[in-house]
Amino acid sequence: MDKQYVTVEEVSKYLLLDIVDSFQDQVDNWIIAMSNQVALMTNREWLAGSAEYPETRYFDGKGNAYLRIGEAIDIDAVYVGEDYGENFVAITDYITYPYSGNLITKLIRKDNAFDRGIKNIKVVGRFGYGETVPEDIKFAVVVMVAGLIMNQTNQDGEIESEKIGNYAVTYKTDEQKNDFNTAKNIIASRRVILL
Numbered sequence: 001m002d003k004q005y006v007t008v009e010e011v012s013k014y015l016l017l018d019i020v021d022s023f024q025d026q027v028d029n030w031i032i033a034m035s036n037q038v039a040l041m042t043n044r045e046w047l048a049g050s051a052e053y054p055e056t057r058y059f060d061g062k063g064n065a066y067l068r069i070g071e072a073i074d075i076d077a078v079y080v081g082e083d084y085g086e087n088f089v090a091i092t093d094y095i096t097y098p099y100s101g102n103l104i105t106k107l108i109r110k111d112n113a114f115d116r117g118i119k120n121i122k123v124v125g126r127f128g129y130g131e132t133v134p135e136d137i138k139f140a141v142v143v144m145v146a147g148l149i150m151n152q153t154n155q156d157g158e159i160e161s162e163k164i165g166n167y168a169v170t171y172k173t174d175e176q177k178n179d180f181n182t183a184k185n186i187i188a189s190r191r192v193i194l195l
Contacts, residue, residue, distance in 0.1 A: 005035040048128030063116035075125040140183035
């Protein structure tokens with residue numbers, strides 16, 4: 001499910017413009033695109049899924065007592081099975097790691113190992129960094145979406161255009177350009193190095 005890190009209203013407030021109803025669906029699409037872009041650039045899903053609709057993810061067992069799962073705020077169920085997602089059975093002999101805090105990054109089996117295999121572990125939970133998106137990440141997404149809007153509505157010429165992924169963003173004022181540089185710095189500083 002695509003996640004939106006900000007709302008149309010937040011982008012509208014940043015631009016000090018009303019976004020007409022007929023344009024809101026497009027802005028929603030850009031919010032999703034820029035939220036996905038920030039997740040990709042930082043190697044982190046900033047918004048966890050909803051409790052009503054937990055996500056199912058599959059993992060390869062490495063024969064270890066621990067399993068790295070990325071980041072999650074809640075684990076509902078863990079299953080082990082055979083290669084390629086066959087014959088899953090629920091297990092309860094695991095604990096989450098770290099032992100304290102809200103962000104779960106590993107599962108540790110108490111008395112067993114996660115058998116070596118391909119797609120032989122199924123985890124159901126709320127994957128992502130948190131219940132809400134941090135304010136600095138929200139700011140970065142708002143600035144990038146505003147740049148996309150300015151690129152589409154550019155009528156008076158532009159100061160500068162830049163690329164974010166496959167998208168061109170435009171800024172008409174020095175303040176907007178400074179905000180864009182701040183957004184890039186936020187994204188760079190929040191990048192998680194994957195091992």
